[in-house]
Amino acid sequence: MKKNTFALIQTFKDLIFPRNCFGCESPLNFYEKRLCLSCQIQLPLTSFHFTHKNPLFQKLNLQFETMAATSLFFFQKEGVLSNMIHLFKYKGVKKIGYFLGDWLANCLLESTFFKNIEGIVPVPLHSKKQKSRGYNQAEIIAAALSKKMGVPLYKKVLIRVKNTTALARLGESERKDEVNNAFQIHPSFTLRNQHLLLVDDVLTTGATLSACASVLLKNSDIKLSIAVLACRL
Numbered sequence: 004m005k006k007n008t009f010a011l012i013q014t015f016k017d018l019i020f021p022r023n024c025f026g027c028e029s030p031l032n033f034y035e036k037r038l039c040l041s042c043q044i045q046l047p048l049t050s051f052h053f054t055h056k057n058p059l060f061q062k063l064n065l066q067f068e069t070m071a072a073t074s075l076f077f078f079q080k081e082g083v084l085s086n087m088i089h090l091f092k093y094k095g096v097k098k099i100g101y102f103l104g105d106w107l108a109n110c111l112l113e114s115t116f117f118k119n120i121e122g123i124v125p126v127p128l129h130s131k132k133q134k135s136r137g138y139n140q141a142e143i144i145a146a147a148l149s150k151k152m153g154v155p156l157y158k159k160v161l162i163r164v165k166n167t168t169a170l171a172r173l174g175e176s177e178r179k180d181e182v183n184n185a186f187q188i189h190p191s192f193t194l195r196n197q198h199l200l201l202v203d204d205v206l207t208t209g210a211t212l213s214a215c216a217s218v219l220l221k222n223s224d225i226k227l228s229i230a231v232l233a234c235r236l
């Protein structure tokens with residue numbers, strides 16, 4: 004009886020304020036929350052948070068020392084995930100970022116490898132890029148993680164001092180050169196003896212995270228873990 008009442012109310016609400024799927028933008032049924040069932044089953048979840056030495060951890064540990072690493076999804080060039088990331092990153096649909104960040108937070112809370120995180124650090128954008136985009140997508144994911152996990156958000160710890168060109172067009176070694184010396188720690192912060200979670204939206208070669216990590220790990224006794232929405236392996 005209760006279920007039927009809920010279905011009736013939601014169907015009525017949807018008539019007045021239609022809700023659309025974050026993946027394909029088609030109208031949602033009363034029993035669907037943010038994604039339609041078809042999009043939900045197409046999303047390429049990794050479940051990396053259940054395995055310590057997963058392929059992402061292994062890839063990153065060749066570049067810098069990390070305690071744990073996970074990605075919510077495997078990156079896909081086309082399809083539901085790529086559409087969602089595009090809307091979030093380039094079309095200003097920030098609620099997709101909060102939704103995916105919240106999903107990632109649930110995974111981290113389920114995992115035994117992300118228990119002692121003491122601060123969350125988003126990969127920064129250069130101030131010029133942030134101004135033109137209006138927001139930093141990594142900061143939105145980090146804010147969702149911070150809220151759900153009850154861990155402080157350090158959004159100004161890292162600063163991007165070099166406005167790098169679009170990395171997507173560059174090869175692996177060119178990316179490394181481009182992001183080399185691109186990051187600094189804000190002079191007003193002193194980091195010591197902390198386990199930080201470094202957060203980004205999409206990881207491709209790992210060059211950006213590696214450049215951030217090298218700056219953070221120069222501080223004494225910093226431990227670093229990594230969480231991203233999507234990764235290429």
Ligand SMILES: [Zn+2]
Pocket residue numbers: 024025026027028029038039040041042043
């Ligand atoms: Zn859909």
